[in-house]
Amino acid sequence: MNKLLSTLVIVLVLVGVLVGVKHFLAPKKAVINLQMARAKGNPDARVKIVEFVDFQCPACAYGIKYLKTFFDQHPNDLYLQVRYFPLTNMHHHAMISALYSECASRQGKFWELDDLMIPDQSQWAQLINPEPVFQSMAVQVGINMDQLNTCLASDDARRVINDEKSLGQTLGIVSTPTYFINNKMVVGTKSLQDELKTYFPN
Numbered sequence: 001m002n003k004l005l006s007t008l009v010i011v012l013v014l015v016g017v018l019v020g021v022k023h024f025l026a027p028k029k030a031v032i033n034l035q036m037a038r039a040k041g042n043p044d045a046r047v048k049i050v051e052f053v054d055f056q057c058p059a060c061a062y063g064i065k066y067l068k069t070f071f072d073q074h075p076n077d078l079y080l081q082v083r084y085f086p087l088t089n090m091h092h093h094a095m096i097s098a099l100y101s102e103c104a105s106r107q108g109k110f111w112e113l114d115d116l117m118i119p120d121q122s123q124w125a126q127l128i129n130p131e132p133v134f135q136s137m138a139v140q141v142g143i144n145m146d147q148l149n150t151c152l153a154s155d156d157a158r159r160v161i162n163d164e165k166s167l168g169q170t171l172g173i174v175s176t177p178t179y180f181i182n183n184k185m186v187v188g189t190k191s192l193q194d195e196l197k198t199y200f201p202n
Contacts, residue, residue: 037105041071041079047199048079050180052168055098056091060177061121063189064114074200082110084161085168085176093130098161100134103151104143112141 049067053060071078084102086094097117104113116137117124124130138148151157168178172185179186179195186195 037108038082038101038110039080040111042076043079045077045079047077047196048081048182050081050083052083052085052164052173052176052178054085054087054091054094054176055101055117056094056121056125057087057176058121059189061118063177063179063192064118066189066193070196070200077200083168084164085173085178086161086165087176091125093125093127095158095161096131097124097134099152099157100138100148102157102160103148104138104141106151106157107143107147109138109141109143113137113143116140 051063051067053064055061067078067080071080084098086098088094101110101113101117104110117134120133124133127133135145138145171180175187177187177189177192179192181192181195184195186192
């Protein structure tokens with residue numbers, strides 16, 4: 001009887017472990033997929049950059065443009081992942097611009113929307129409601145508008161953005177843009193340029 005009870009306990013423990021592992025891996029895989037939609041470059045590159053960004057931040061716009069040029073010059077030597085850090089206390093459109101970016105990323109259009117949003121930042125940042133501009137940009141890059149609007153209305157995209165901002169705060173981030181270059185924190189575009197020069201002196 002004791003042997004049967006022991007066997008039953010072991011089986012139940014193993015089932016519990018398997019269920020727990022499955023539960024742990026499933027959300028992790030989903031997060032990885034969402035993050036990969038906001039990554040570009042060579043995953044095996046010698047320089048890996050994680051960028052925490054507020055899309056309404058002027059310095060972030062400059063940094064994004066600078067990195068885009070840098071990527072053109074060193075396409076195989078860089079890998080960039082973008083994370084959200086909307087400064088909602090400073091920028092009224094920080095969250096909505098992040099939401100459009102996140103919803104675009106779920107259709108594989110993050111970088112395409114980014115290429116329109118950033119150059120026009122000074123224009124839409126002054127608007128009371130920038131959504132008509134973002135909607136127009138979404139149409140231009142071929143985003144499915146029904147899926148986009150469903151995503152915008154859901155809580156999931158906002159949760160991802162807030163989770164990434166919370167992660168940034170635990171890492172000590174207080175301003176944007178903040179970069180982690182090969183795990184070293186670098187704050188601001190001037191520091192970004194200086195740090196990259198240590199890897200690419202010419």
